[in-house]
Amino acid sequence: MKLIGFLCNWCSYAGADMAGTSRIQQPGDLHIVRMPCTGRINPLLILKAFQEGADGVLVSGCHPGDCHYNDGNYYARRRLELLARMLPAFGIASERFQYTWVSASEGARWAQVVDDFTERVRSLQ
Amino acid sequence: MGTGRGRFYRKGQVPPVSELKSKIIEALDEAEFVLGWTATGSGAAAPARFHNAGEAEDAVFDSTCVHNLAVQLPRLKDKTVGIVAKSCDARSIVQLAAEREVDLERVKLIAVDCPGMIDVKSIRRSFGFGASIEDDGTSLRIASAEAEREEFIVAKCRGCEDRDGGAGDPGNHPLREKFYSMSAVERRAFWRDHYSRCIRCYACREACPMCFCRDVCIMQTRDPHWIGGGVNSAEAEMMQLIRVNHLAGRCSGCGECERACPVGIPLMLLIDEQNRVIQEMFGYRAGIDPEAKPPLLSFNIKGDIWEEE
Amino acid sequence: MRIGVFVCQCGTNxxxxxxxxxxxxxxSLxxxxxxxxIxxxxxxxxxxxxxxxxREKELTRVVIAACSPRMHETTFRRAVTRAGLNPFMMDMVNIREHCSWVHSDVDTATGKAIDLTSMxxxxxxxxxxxxSSKVPxxxxxxxxGGGVAGIQAALDIADAGLPVTMVERGPSIGGNMARLDKTFPTLDCSSCILTPRMVEANQHEQIDLMxxxxxxxxxxxxxxxxxxxxxxxxxxxxxxxxxxxxxQEKCxxxxxxxxxxxxxxxxxxxxxxxQAVPLVANLRKEHCRQFIRxxxxxxxxxxxxxxxxxxQEDEVTTERFGAIVVATGYEPYDWREAYPDYGGGQYPDVITSLQYERLLSASGPTGGHVRRPSDGEExxxxxxxxxxxxxxxxxxxPFCCSVGCMYIAKQAILTKEHIPESQSYVFYIDIRAGGKGYEEFTRRAQKEYGAVYLRGRVGKIYPSKGKLMVMGTDTLSGExxxxxxxxxxxxxxxxAAEGAGELARKLNISYDQYEFLSESHxxxxxxxxxxxGIFLAGACQGPKDIPGSVAQASAAAAKAIGLLSKGELETSPMVAAVNQTRCTGCFKCRDVCPYNAIEAVEARDGHQTARVVDSLCHGCGVCNVACPPAVISLKGYTDNQLIAETLELLR
Structure with missing residues (x-):
């Protein structure tokens, strides 16, 4: 399976680092692309990934209110929720996409998110 | 909007058309020209520009004036112009104003009541090119025989909320039921099938009043390289994904993209769905309030109507 | 284009x-x-x-697959710069935190490392x-904030020759330290060491005190x-x-x-x-007869x-600053609602340690004679x-206040000094005395001053015949x-001081759930x-004692001085940029920019186009997504880079 994760540099990428530092084992399907902010994530990039055969796309950023750039994830929240609701109309199972918020200190939670998401997509295969 | 609800202007019906003409002439006091329609030999009206009272003599408004003339406005930003607009066209103008592409002070709006446009193409397909079409806005006669008018209304007018007899349901696409009964996987196949007919003529984009980037459109650049240059189902899909993405929270649902598509791709299925989702998420409809903040260019710290937690 | 790939073994990591x-x-790519x-x-x-x-292979771009870029990106950017490359011609791939450390299966980890490196x-x-560009x-x-941390930072910065404006919301500087009687573990008089600093801050010609x-x-x-x-x-x-x-006398x-x-x-x-600085009266309208009646x-x-x-009316002045030191301090936790078993504030003789501090202080309401509030008895x-x-x-x-154990020991000692026949009891969970001379100090309270230490929480306090019955458990004896x-x-x-979160939002800095302000690392x-350009000093960042606050204040001052010492700043190179010839002037970028970093400029043909003010742009990229033709682009994270990286995985 090819899963792609778009993570903001400040919270979730650091949270994934923290999971690594804590050696919390995770399935190996997810490949993380570092983003400055979830606000930088163009829904088209996610759609492009699906079009090119991604089995799942996971987006994670700072919790609302904690954005390193103040507002970035608020814009992202709207864009990503709209995308999530539109995916079925485009013909993409909504289980293949998830967006969530993981802080730099939530290493264990990040590992759980990866576990759950990987399992969810795997069950569609 | 407009005068004489339910009235319908047809060339030769002297009093109403004269009213339209006088409004055009009135608008020309300030406007450099007025965007409207003129009759053609083919029986369907065509868009035209009226620069003076003499030209205004040729103005018509009938049930073949299907085009959304607002598409021309972003390129006329620095001019004062008049425009004859149906209610759906007017919503596009309002949305363009919300996006600062139109200065409402410089647009002289001539509102007309619309009975729903008839689909000349499909009538000709069924009855032959020579069949006569007579329509007064309430009853339709094809080849001198009574026809069920609602059956020959263009797709975009069926769900109209603003005309008498409209379904009042903007998402009322003919394929809607079929589409929503499909699974995600089936829908993908459905789209790929439709997209395989795309000839990449960009008519959907050109007809859209909100697609005002024109020659810098990302459908035709390599920087950024979102889409290749090929004419195939995959590129057509990406084209439509771009279009839908760019129209989020901006589309007033005028339906011109689907009407303009020469190969009949049911583009409005996606557009209607997105408009529905936007309304569900934000309680927002484009083209209603020129002062409203577009939902994807703003946010709500406390969370939105749809809020997750 | 000549790319070099370096894969780090990180020992066996x-x-x-x-x-x-x-x-x-x-x-082979x-x-x-x-x-x-390596x-x-x-x-x-x-x-x-x-x-x-x-140098040898004349490489023009470099990929380093190693640990998290959050760890060593700067290290390697410097390294490639030394080799003559632009620092941004290096990209790091994280095959440690995101790969080797979280996968145990060699095939899985290796496969993923290959994918990540190719990406x-x-x-x-x-x-x-x-x-980067330079801005003055x-x-x-x-x-x-004008507590001890703010004073220290202001003095350090002013002594370095930079003008300082110190803003204090209260009527005097001095903060909570001015309220303390003695300080642990030396028992030197708090105001004796602080007041001269307050005066110095007020009189310093480089400090404008507000x-x-x-x-x-x-x-x-x-x-x-x-x-x-x-x-x-x-x-x-x-x-x-x-x-x-x-x-005050006549009021x-x-x-x-x-x-x-x-x-x-x-x-x-x-x-x-x-000892207030400045020594100026102030009128509180909510209590004043002139305003009430x-x-x-x-x-x-x-x-x-x-x-x-x-x-008199509020006055708003606008000033320009190169750096900001936040030293808004703390306030004692308002315990009343959360601890109904302790009387929830109903019993006058259940007081906070800060209130007790005032009873111990010679400048306090009792002139330094310890009298309990209810009846004035010793x-x-x-x-x-x-x-x-x-x-x-x-x-x-859940967090430790880090000073409670110490000031309780201090107050137990002072109680004995004030009232030799008194007896102090201390209920504690653990004695945390991790500082120079701290552990010895808590021992002294017990050995020399006879304070009885009981390990356990107090369950209930209730009044009885003019006394307070304190019921607790001694977990060591189990009784x-x-x-x-x-x-x-x-x-x-x-x-955290009241309003710390609100101030943080004004400053665009982050804070935790308790409204303590967050440090960068x-x-x-x-x-x-x-x-x-915004630095933290003292307890606004988290519980801290006086030496810790002062040390952090000096550190913040050093950072501010260092920042401004060159007279100009380098802007981040990873900012957004507009391709002006292609900009349609729709200004959706300006609508979404969190930093007002987009300005309108007139293009040659007269139409308005967007431009990014480099020094204001933080590089979030929200504009990049909002721009339909994507002619505003975040450098270092361009659409084409992200598309290429994504497509490489799916190739």
Missing amino acids: IAATVDTEKAAAAG RDVHHAET QYTCSDPGQRAIIDAI GVARVRKQASLF VTNRVLVI VNSEVDTVRGHVGNFEVDIRKKATCVIEEKCTGCMIC PSRAPDEFNAGVGESKAISVPFP GKCGVCKKVCKSGAIDYE PRQVVFISCVGSRDESVGR QVEIEADLVVLAAGFA PKLRPVETNTG
Whole structure:
């Protein structure tokens, strides 16, 4: 399976680092692309990934209110929720996409998110 | 909007058309020209520009004036112009104003009541090119025989909320039921099938009043390289994904993209769905309030109507 | 294009689960002219190997597959710069935290490392050289908060020659330290060491002190902040007031004594405390008869210098600063609602340690004679309860206040010194005394001053015959303990100063759930915030004792001085940029920019196009997504880089 994760540099990428530092084992399907902010994530990039055969796309950023750039994830929240609701109309199972918020200190939670998401997509295969 | 609800202007019906003409002439006091329609030999009206009272003599408004003339406005930003607009066209103008592409002070709006446009193409397909079409806005006669008018209304007018007899349901696409009964996987196949007919003529984009980037459109650049240059189902899909993405929270649902598509791709299925989702998420409809903040260019710290937690 | 790929083994950290040789086989990718594995890329020999390879193989771009870029991106950017490359021609791929450390299966980890490395190559292929520009800075520092941390920071910065504006929202500087009687573990007099510093700050020619003032709005960016400061109306003309206190004497309206933490009373117009700096009276309208009933005017009549002005209004001034030091401090946790079993504030003889501090102080309401609030009697049995609103999950305050154990020991010692026949009891969870001379100090309280330490929480306090019955458990003996106390002192935990979160939002800095302000990195950037040019000092960042606050204040001062010492700032190269020839001028970018970093400029043909102000742009990229034709692009994270990276994985 090819899963792609778009993570903001400040919270979730650091949270994934923290999971690594804590050696919390995770399935190996997810490949993380570092983003400055979830606000930088163009829904088209996610759609492009699906079009090119991604089995799942996971987006994670700072919790609302904690954005390193103040507002970035608020814009992202709207864009990503709209995308999530539109995916079925485009013909993409909504289980293949998830967006969530993981802080730099939530290493264990990040590992759980990866576990759950990987399992969810795997069950569609 | 407009005068004489339910009235319908047809060339030769002297009093109403004269009213339209006088409004055009009135608008020309300030406007450099007025965007409207003129009759053609083919029986369907065509868009035209009226620069003076003499030209205004040729103005018509009938049930073949299907085009959304607002598409021309972003390129006329620095001019004062008049425009004859149906209610759906007017919503596009309002949305363009919300996006600062139109200065409402410089647009002289001539509102007309619309009975729903008839689909000349499909009538000709069924009855032959020579069949006569007579329509007064309430009853339709094809080849001198009574026809069920609602059956020959263009797709975009069926769900109209603003005309008498409209379904009042903007998402009322003919394929809607079929589409929503499909699974995600089936829908993908459905789209790929439709997209395989795309000839990449960009008519959907050109007809859209909100697609005002024109020659810098990302459908035709390599920087950024979102889409290749090929004419195939995959590129057509990406084209439509771009279009839908760019129209989020901006589309007033005028339906011109689907009407303009020469190969009949049911583009409005996606557009209607997105408009529905936007309304569900934000309680927002484009083209209603020129002062409203577009939902994807703003946010709500406390969370939105749809809020997750 | 000549790309070099370097795969780090990180000893066995990576090499144990990733076959680094295979990962380096990304060397067979297009444009890759060199690939090697290195045992420790970040080490000197490792960096030298990279530099040598860049020179020998004439590499123009570099991918380093190693640890998290959050760890060593700067290290390697510097390394490639030494080899003559633009620092942004290097991209890091994280095959340690995101790969070798989280996968145990060698095939999985190796496969993923190969994918990630290839993605890095795809991304760096689309990378362009980036350059920073320079902007002049404003050589002036704003210090927010006039407690010991703010004073220290202001003095350090001013002594370095930079002008400072110190904004304090209260009527005097000095903060909580001014309220303390003695300080642990030396028992030196708090005001004796602080007051000279307060005076020095007030008299320093480089320091502009603004009391009764708050930050209204903050605009701008590191090096050039523009701050609106609101000086609140106090009905006293500061320049005219001599601090003679006649107004306070004659004022007929009583008011709570804020400086004395609510023990004792003050007047509606008062000098906050005798050592206040500046020594100026201020009037609290909410308690003043002139404002409540519309007539009084006593203070105005008695003031010989004509300093009273009832019509005074808030004044807002705008100043420019290059850096900001936030030192807003803390306040004692308001325990009353969370601890109904301790009387919830109903029993007058259950007080906080800060209130007790005022009872111990010679400048306090009792003149330094310990008298309990209810009847003014001298207490004989005093019970101290530690961790009230600290280390207590049940009230949602799990963190340690870090000073409670110490000041309880201090107060037990002082109690004995004030009242030799008294007996102190201390309920504690653990004794945390991790500082120089601290452990010895808590021992002294027990051995030399006879304080009885009981390990356990107090379950209930109830009044009985003029006394307070304190019921707790001694967890060491396992016995229930009941003590008849004359006075109970609660070691209330630390809470962030009121409004800390609101200020943080104005400053664009982050804060935690308790509204303590967040440092940029807990170990390596402890005084920086995530917003350039804004630094933290003292307890606003988290519970801290006085030496810790002072040390952090000096550190923050050093950072501010360092930032402004060059007279100009380099802007980040990773900012958004507009392709002006293609901009349609729709300004959706401006609508979404969180930093107002987009301005309109007129293109040659007269139409308006967007332009990014580099020094204001933080590089979030929200604009990039909002721009339909994507002609505004975030450098270092361009659409084409992200598309290439994504497509490489799916290839």
